[in-house]
Every structure is written in structure tokens, then in C-alpha cells.
Amino acid sequence: MDLGIDGDTVVVTASSAGLGRASAEALADEGANVVICGRDPERLADAEAELADLAGDVLGVETDITSKADIDALVEAAVEAFGGIDHVVTSAGGVPPGGFADTTEEAWYGAFDMLVMSAVWTVEAARPYLEASDAGTITCITSTTVNEVADDLILSNAVRRGVIGLVKSLSRELAPSVRVNAVLPAAHETSRIEELVEASVERGDHDTYEAGLQSWADDIPLGRIGGPRELGDVVAFLASDRASFVTGACIPVDGGRLRSA
Ligand SMILES: NC(=O)c1ccc[n+]([C@@H]2O[C@H](COP(=O)([O-])OP(=O)(O)OC[C@H]3O[C@@H](n4cnc5c(N)ncnc54)[C@H](OP(=O)(O)O)[C@@H]3O)[C@@H](O)[C@H]2O)c1
Structure with a gap:
């Protein structure tokens, strides 16, 4: 299926590794120019070097997404390099695992900047370009924790719901010129999952790293952890005209892990 995004420009946040990088790769494979950051x-x-041989061009911009000034500079660099922006994909760094008793006020505000404000600032800076495009889209990578809370991940459970409120609101406010969707990963092979499995071993939930990883796979009907690209391909589809009637959707990409609809 031709996604029809050849020559489009995409800004992908938090994308030098993991799900952001896999999304950039899927988009560049389809001929989109991608601006990645970390x-x-x-x-x-x-x-940047690994993505250089794909069909689209790639530009890396050093960015801390918890800084509004850095995000403004990222968007400016994208426009300067490619003349506009057609799509935004927001990913983020992970927030610290833990329960309520372990979580400081500073960590709450830090998680809000990392997960919510980074998306707000990116949309704010890119909006004029997305609205000027004839194919504007925003896709936010969040987590299945917005549907079902996960143990020992209170920051993700509580704060990520703000991203869903943002997605649902923007899908109405920016329609019909910009489509806005979210994708909800559960467990994909990235350093974030390594970090969470290591934390579960440290807490004593599992004896070994392998046992901890297996427990994630055991809770997934498809019987395995996902590949990052299995998320990236859905992101590329949502940016494409093949998804032209999809907006305001929050789509799990989780091997069936969520029990709720
Ligand atoms: N992997 C999963 O299965 C899964 C499941 C549910 C939710 N999620 C969530 O999805 C998001 C992405 O996860 P991932 O698995 O892709 O993580 P990852 O493999 O750890 O990659 C994170 C990426 O974000 C960048 N990053 C981190 N903090 C940043 C900052 N302040 N500014 C700019 N870039 C930053 C990292 O580069 P630098 O460190 O160099 O900045 C790296 O490129 C996270 O919020 C994670 O919690 C992941």
C-alpha cells in the first residue's frame, strides 16, 4: 500500500532511539523527510546515520523536549531545512517508575513537562505549518496506561491521561485541516522496557531479568513483546492519507494486552 507521504516533512520528538526512532524509520521508508531529536x-x-539510506531525508537536532526553547528551535530547524511541516509525531522519555509514596512533587511536575508540555509546546510551534499543509496530522505516542493503570507506574498512569485529553480536544479544534490521533504501546523491545523490567527485579517481583521480561509477554495474547517498528508502522499509517477519516482515535498497539475496549 502506497501511503502517499513521499516528500512530506515530519517532526518526531524523542526519536534518537526506541519508538520515536522506529516511527521516524517507518516514515522515512515511505519517502517522508524526518526531523529527529534527542x-x-x-x-x-x-x-541520523542509520536512517540516512532510507527514501526520505533525515535531519537530527539536539533537543531537550522538557525545554520550550529547544522545541521552538527544533521546529524552526525543520522549517528551515524542508520549508514546512506536514506531520508531528510526539514521543517522550520515560518517567520514573514507582508508587504514590515514592513520588516527589518535583517528579510530578517533571512528568508533566516530559509527557504533556512537550506535546503542547510541539503542537504550539508546529500548528501554523500543519494548518498550512494539505495533509496535516499529529500523532501522540502514549501508553496503554491511559486505559488500564499499571502497578508501580503512578506517574504514567496519572499524567499521560492529559495527553489523551489534548488529543481528543485538538481533534475537534483543529478539524478539518489537521487530524489528531494517539497510539498506545504496551511492551515493545526498547531500553524503556529494559528499565521497567530491571526495576521489577530490584523490587523483588521477579528473580531474574528473563523472568521479568517473560511476565510481560505472558500477559500479551500474541505471546510476545512487540518490535518497535510494529508501532512505527501504525504511526506512519496514521500520518498517511490512507487514514484520512481517522481522527480523535486512541489506538492500542499492544498485541491484545488491554482487556478493555
Ligand atoms: N517501549 C515500550 O514498550 C513503551 C510502552 C508504553 C509506553 N512507552 C513510552 O513511550 C515513550 C518512548 O519510549 P521508548 O521505548 O521509545 O523509550 P527509549 O527507547 O528509552 O527511547 C527514548 C528516546 O527519547 C529520547 N529522550 C528521552 N528524554 C528526552 C528529552 N528530555 N528530550 C529529548 N529526547 C529525550 C531518548 O534520547 P536521549 O536520552 O538521548 O535524550 C531516546 O531517543 C516513553 O514515554 C515510554 O514511557 C513505551
């Missing part, structure tokens, strides 16, 4: 310059340069 804090670690070496990791960013590696990702």
Missing part, C-alpha cells in the same frame, strides 16, 4: 548528541548522530 539529548545525547552521539546517540542522535548514530540514529
Whole structure:
């Protein structure tokens, strides 16, 4: 299926690794120009080099998405390089695992900046370009925790719901010129899952890393952890004209893990 995004420009936040990077790869495979970002310059340069051979062009911009100024500069760099922006994909860093008793006020505000304000600032800066495009889309990568809370992830459980409120509101406010959707990953092979499994072993929930990882897979009807690209391909589809009647949708990409609809 031709997604028809050849030559479009996409800004993907938090994308030097993991789900953001896999989304950038899927989009660039289809010929879109992708602007990727992250804090670690070496990791960013590696990702830029790895994506360089795909059909679309790639530009890496060192960015901390918890800084509005950095996000403004990211959007400016995208426009300068490619003349506009057709799509935004928001990913983010992970927020610390833990329960209510372990979570400081500083961590609550930090999670809000990381998960909610990073998306708000990106949309704010990119909106004029998305509205000027004839194919504007925003896709927010969040988590299945917006539907079903996960143990020891109170920040993700509570704060990510703000992203869904943002997506649903924007899908109405920016219609019909910009479509806005969310994708909800559960467990994909990235360093974030490694971090969560290691935390579960430290808490004593599992004896070994392998047992911890297996417990995630055991709760997934398809019987395995997802690949990052299995999320990235859905993101590319949502940005494309093949999804032209899809807006305001929150789509789990979780191997069937969510029990609720
Ligand atoms: N993987 C999963 O199965 C899964 C499931 C549910 C939800 N999620 C959520 O989806 C998001 C992405 O997860 P992932 O698995 O892709 O994580 P990951 O593999 O750890 O990758 C995170 C990416 O974000 C970048 N990043 C982190 N903090 C940043 C910041 N302040 N500014 C700019 N870039 C930043 C990292 O680069 P630098 O560190 O160099 O900045 C890296 O490129 C996270 O919010 C995660 O909690 C993931």
C-alpha cells in the first residue's frame, strides 16, 4: 500500500532511539523527510546515520523536549531545512517508575513537562505549518496506561491521561485541516522496557531479568513483546492519507494486552 507521504516533512520528538526512532524509520521508508531529536548528541548522530539510506531525508537536532526553547528551535530547524511541516509525531522519555509514596512533587511536575508540555509546546510551534499543509496530522505516542493503570507506574498512569485529553480536544479544534490521533504501546523491545523490567527485579517481583521480561509477554495474547517498528508502522499509517477519516482515535498497539475496549 502506497501511503502517499513521499516528500512530506515530519517532526518526531524523542526519536534518537526506541519508538520515536522506529516511527521516524517507518516514515522515512515511505519517502517522508524526518526531523529527529534527542539529548545525547552521539546517540542522535548514530540514529541520523542509520536512517540516512532510507527514501526520505533525515535531519537530527539536539533537543531537550522538557525545554520550550529547544522545541521552538527544533521546529524552526525543520522549517528551515524542508520549508514546512506536514506531520508531528510526539514521543517522550520515560518517567520514573514507582508508587504514590515514592513520588516527589518535583517528579510530578517533571512528568508533566516530559509527557504533556512537550506535546503542547510541539503542537504550539508546529500548528501554523500543519494548518498550512494539505495533509496535516499529529500523532501522540502514549501508553496503554491511559486505559488500564499499571502497578508501580503512578506517574504514567496519572499524567499521560492529559495527553489523551489534548488529543481528543485538538481533534475537534483543529478539524478539518489537521487530524489528531494517539497510539498506545504496551511492551515493545526498547531500553524503556529494559528499565521497567530491571526495576521489577530490584523490587523483588521477579528473580531474574528473563523472568521479568517473560511476565510481560505472558500477559500479551500474541505471546510476545512487540518490535518497535510494529508501532512505527501504525504511526506512519496514521500520518498517511490512507487514514484520512481517522481522527480523535486512541489506538492500542499492544498485541491484545488491554482487556478493555
Ligand atoms: N517501549 C515500550 O514498550 C513503551 C510502552 C508504553 C509506553 N512507552 C513510552 O513511550 C515513550 C518512548 O519510549 P521508548 O521505548 O521509545 O523509550 P527509549 O527507547 O528509552 O527511547 C527514548 C528516546 O527519547 C529520547 N529522550 C528521552 N528524554 C528526552 C528529552 N528530555 N528530550 C529529548 N529526547 C529525550 C531518548 O534520547 P536521549 O536520552 O538521548 O535524550 C531516546 O531517543 C516513553 O514515554 C515510554 O514511557 C513505551
